[in-house]
Amino acid sequence: MIDINTFNPRLQILFSVILTLVVGLLWYKTKMWLVPVVFVLTPLVLIGLLRIPFYIVITFIIFSYFRIHEAFPMMMPLRIPLAFSLASFFVLGWHIFLSNNIKIYWSTELTLVCLFLGWATFGIMFAYNKNAAFSTFSGVLSKVWVMTIAICWLVRSIHHFRIATYLYVVAGAMIGLKAISNKLEGIGLVEGTRVTISRNLGSLIGDPNDLSLVLMFPMSFTLSNLLQPNIGKLHRLLLAVAYVILFWAIIATQSRGGLMGIMTVTGYFAFKRIKNKLYIVAGAAMLLPILLVMAGVSDRSSGGAAEGGVDESAMGRIYAWMAAWGMAVANPFTGVGINNFYLNYYLFSPHWDGKNHAVHSTWFQVLAETGFVGLALLITLITMLFRRLWRTEVDSRVLPTSERNAIVTCNDGIFAGLLAFCVAGTFLTQGFTWPLYILLSMTVALAKILSERLAVEDLVKVDKEAINCTSCIK
Template sequence: MRLPNLERLFVNRYQTVTVTVYCALAALPSLIFPHPIALLPLAVIPLGLIFILKKPFVVCLIFIMFSFFRLHEVFPQLDPIKIPLLTALGSYFVLAWHIILTKKVQVYWRHEHTIFARFFGWVVIGIAFSSYPPTAFGSFTSVYMKIGIMVLAISWLMTEHWHFKLAHFLIICSGLAVGGVTLYNNANGIGMVEETRVTIPGTSLGDPNDLSLVLSFPMSYAVALATTKGTGKIRTLLGLIGIVIFVSSIIATQSRGGLLATVAVFGIFGLRIIKSKLLLISIGSFSLMILVAAAGISDRKSGGAAEEGVDASAMGRIHAWEAAFNMALRNPMTGVGLSLFLDNYWDYATHSRAEGQAHVTHSTWFQVMSESGFVGFGLFGFMIFTIFMSIRSSLTRLDRNKGSPEYDPHMTAIAVGTYAGLVGFCVSGSFLSQGFLWPVYIITSISIAIANFMDNHYPAEEENAETEKASIVNGLADTIHGKGLPHAKQPESPNKKQ
């Protein structure tokens, strides 16, 4: 009896390593916790590994949903499972696996990546020059470093057509879950701030302004589904349901920034549908008045009609913005450092402690300015501008193919939804401190993925222009050479050649 060839047993080194590691891990539970029930999770591990290796983007997308919408906080029953941690580790693992070993993930680098990397790198440099480096470094390792990795992961993994359709669908569904809890809390008086403003208590969405910002992003995708023809009746219905729930939820928060973001999001779609700008402005102004009345802004304890002159909420923002500007003025290069605005507030505030308390910046722009300096503020603004131009270019190419067989309504829907979501962020973010949190960076990574998909599947306008220019030059050359020759052969048209 011949023994199997030793080389044949180890012909696939990746399988050998995987099996060896798994066998070693299988022995650990019985050593740490000597009970048969400890072996049950091992039956699920192989299936989980197969899934995350076969569908790496799905794992990354789940991480996005839980990080952006805080689903594990909104639904506390999910918190013990530690889904954000597991999906984050899974995303890092599959990204390294498919880049280094299988090489199935094609790593690419675009101009948008460079612009983001410049701002990200400047924030990292600012840690060393911050007012208290340990706090800045702790904030970087806990949140911002993950953001930097996931921007690359999302843009590199989001490459297939079904990736965009699934992301569009899950973003709306996750938003509907948060919106449903918001409306439930509002109906039952749970988590009310100032007696009239709804929140989701015990979560990162305990501030009504933050809650309205989170809801405005899926709202833009819902409007995109409802207004884009060709996405299907079910998706159109989902979009209409989403519009009702998201607008109702934002109204329940009584957030002025959220209401402005709602008008801005609908205004983007209005620009694509209504040709008359004067009519659009009139409709937008009238809609804003209706939303303000429906939200009952005048009934708010802070910022309501009961307060005369500049209300306490607005004055708190003004004080915070003054402190932020002073921080940037005295530290123009790198600011005071990541997450160190509040720690330095009273060193730069222009008012006394008796006139008010310390506030967060209540503005993404002033937050970035104070914590990364004027240089970081400029880099951040240029990053926003670059993403605007990138997604606008993708939309232009998609609209150019409208009516042709190459036209893809699903890509148009997610592109215009991302564009409107960025506009909504810029509006509502002007009243919220979201410069170093997930929203804008998820929008950035999706925009980069859309631009890369467009370059791979649709011809760039510049390439078409160059081709047309070359065709004209060749045609002129042929005409010049054939001038004066009555029987000169004219160049055949491309249609005849075919």
């Protein structure tokens, strides 16, 4: 760690004099009173940022994933994601290389995610359109990669964990309220009925399927916190309101993948709390048609009741998946390259209707764009994540009730979110977006926190046994 107090006093004086002269010279030449103010405030701001690395990174992730600045365009001139991305890299670099405040560790899951993302990056060299692939890597994938590891190292306590989950809930509720408002006012509707946000600005949540994905992510954490024991009535009421907002907003997207996500999240918590599983099956059988009616899926111009047999939306997905399989067969090792499915749809689709289409499936997206190797790595990674989450819940049983409840609440939110990712991912394209990687980093961080806590418990147990042995000898 670099400490200026270890420098020679003469060097400190010389450094101070030089800095003062520089500030004075700039002020003399520019006559701008802001110059000395900036030089005074900048070190203070940087010191402040260094003290809150967790909040800097979490804020960057929330704005990048939930696109809050696009949902509320008056924030766009502030360039908040860019500002917090620069602050995040500065803070991370400082604490990793120049201080000892961050504990660096590794795990099997981090190795697998690096192999998967590394393979996707390697495939850029063989991509059909290298510019499109590199643009996605530099604009999205590289940030996701770095921040995935950053969250693992920065979430150092259950307190951090709870703050992160609640921030996701608040951000999700904000986007949900915006979606509901757009639905009620008829703003940005696709096909006349499906809600979007800032579609006119080209926002990432300007597609109803992507919007449902964004809203589904915080739903698992909302329900997990809502069902935890021993919380206040006001606390529970606010979480219930947030759940209703998210539920309503997802329904308004009329996304069948989103509806499957709702079923998955709700079903997971029902499975854990209802002993007779027949009730769950019966409830699911009744809930699904109710959700379809509430969402008004039959009113959609694509995939609605007006289309007989296999509807246009379903056939579009089938054609896209056939195209993805063709891309993988033609390029079994590296695929066609990230962000290249849409550009190569014409070359591999068995049916051409005059325009390219998205793949509408995480699994087929990864298969087409990274080949069979990439898909195998992704499936292995997700399998290891489920195993780690199961192991965390089992190991937490030896902890005191209050600590165990806190860990299980966080673990349940992640587990439900990962299940929803797998199910909804069959119909939504999210292979290289934030949800999976946030869930991964939180899984690894929670397992690390638990392992440290169990180590403390073991030491306490050993000390008690030693004291008891000493007493017996006496």
